[in-house]
Amino acid sequence: MTNLLTRFAPAPTGWLHLGHVLNAEIVxxxxxxxxxxxxxxxxxxxxxxxxxxxxxxxxxxxxxxxxVPDIYTTDRYRSGFCNGRQSDRDAxxxxxxxxxxxxxxxxxxxxxxxxxxxxAASASEFRELRYSGHCRxxxxxxxxxxxxxxxxxxxxxxxxxxxxxxxxxxxxEQCGDLLxxxxxGNWTYxxxxxxxxxxxxxxxxxxxxxxxxxxxxxxxLARLLGRTTPPRFLHHxxxxxxxxxxxxxxxxxxxxxxxxxxxxxxxxxRALARQLI
Numbered sequence: 001m002t003n004l005l006t007r008f009a010p011a012p013t014g015w016l017h018l019g020h021v022l023n024a025e026i027v028x029x030x031x032x033x034x035x036x037x038x039x040x041x042x043x044x045x046x047x048x049x050x051x052x053x054x055x056x057x058x059x060x061x062x063x064x065x066x067x068v069p070d071i072y073t074t075d076r077y078r079s080g081f082c083n084g085r086q087s088d089r090d091a092x093x094x095x096x097x098x099x100x101x102x103x104x105x106x107x108x109x110x111x112x113x114x115x116x117x118x119x120a121a122s123a124s125e126f127r128e129l130r131y132s133g134h135c136r137x138x139x140x141x142x143x144x145x146x147x148x149x150x151x152x153x154x155x156x157x158x159x160x161x162x163x164x165x166x167x168x169x170x171x172x173e174q175c176g177d178l179l180x181x182x183x184x185g186n187w188t189y190x191x192x193x194x195x196x197x198x199x200x201x202x203x204x205x206x207x208x209x210x211x212x213x214x215x216x217x218x219x220x221l222a223r224l225l226g227r228t229t230p231p232r233f234l235h236h237x238x239x240x241x242x243x244x245x246x247x248x249x250x251x252x253x254x255x256x257x258x259x260x261x262x263x264x265x266x267x268x269x270r271a272l273a274r275q276l277i
Contacts (some may be wrong), residue, residue: 004036006204008069009193011043012054016061017254019208019239021273024067026236027206031070039200040069042077042085045187050087061256065266071200084200086192093187096195096225097180100150101142105224108140109147109179128213131176148181150191150221157216162234164209169216178217194218198227209235237277 008027010020031038042058044050059074072084081088100106111134119132131149140146154172161167171178180191197205197218212235219230241254259269 004031004034004203005039005071005201006031006036006206007039007041007197007200007202008067009041009043009196010058011046011049012051012058013046013049014054015057016256018256018259018269018273018276019254021065021256021269022236022239022277023206023208024062024065025270025273026234028067030204030206030234034204036204037070038067039071039202040073040077040084041196041200042082043189043193045086045189045192047087047186048184055085057257064260065256065270086187086196089192089196090187092199093192093195096191097148099226100224103224105151106142106180107136107138107149107151107177108142109135109149109177110138110140111135111147128174130174131179133177136177144185145183147179147183149177149179150224152177152217152220155220157219159215159219159230159233161212161215162204162232164212164235167212167215169213171217171220174213175217178221190214190217191221194221195225197231198222198225202231204232204234206234206236208238210238211235239273239276 006027008024010016028038030036040062042055044055055077059077062069063074072082076082077085083089097106109131111131115134116129116131119134135149136151142148152171152175154170156168156170158166158168178190179188181187196202215233215235222230239254256269259272264272
């Protein structure tokens with residue numbers, strides 16, 4: 001797999017922490033072992049939570065840690081517009097929507113999160129928030145102020161995770177019709193990452209096992225858009241702060257900036273991330 005392309009894709013909703021370092025370690029290791037390349041993507045689709053100061057901090061931390069992307073370098077992001085930054089790809093996402101809309105797959109949804117939560121609770125669906133399809137046939141306009149959804153018909157998506165083995169998921173049962181743009185105009189993670197992985201020709205997706213459930217719906221969406229061969233997936237263990245809670249950006253003493261202040265070297269931080277799983 002000498003042409004392997006994988007990606008490191010942090011969201012600038014906070015500073016880098018040890019969980020990001022673990023992901024980066026595995027991403028660059030997979031690329032190195034296959035003689036492949038790494039693309040750096042900044043996943044800032046959530047305009048309410050993402051901040052440019054966080055992006056700048058991520059770029060600085062990557063330089064300090066020694067992770068050098070082959071595509072979209074840190075300096076490329078610092079120079080301004082970059083096609084690896086999701087907020088610079090709005091036209092690409094809109095083109096994908098019109099393609100899906102032409103096939104009758106997109107509709108507007110007026111349901112609030114509370115209404116969806118209440119419907120799921122009444123149906124005893126507590127494992128994952130599932131949309132019932134209430135607005136499928138209401139004919140609401142595909143305008144701002146409404147959520148935009150993709151029809152997910154029943155059907156099982158099968159794939160083999162490089163670490164966890166064979167998997168089978170039915171997106172219609174897991175999440176129902178997929179939200180691709182929220183009522184505030186933000187593209188969703190599921191939509192943006194699927195478009196990006198397809199158009200940027202990512203052949204291996206390396207991410208934490210908390211995102212395993214997203215895989216079937218992303219494979220389905222990519223196929224609806226025309227991607228005939230999905231990427232391979234590798235879902236790695238998470239660094240946990242407790243037996244049932246993963247490390248997050250809000251946890252103290254795990255941020256790269258905090259560890260640098262404590263005097264740890266880049267090599268120390270990279271080794272520490274591997275030791276914690």
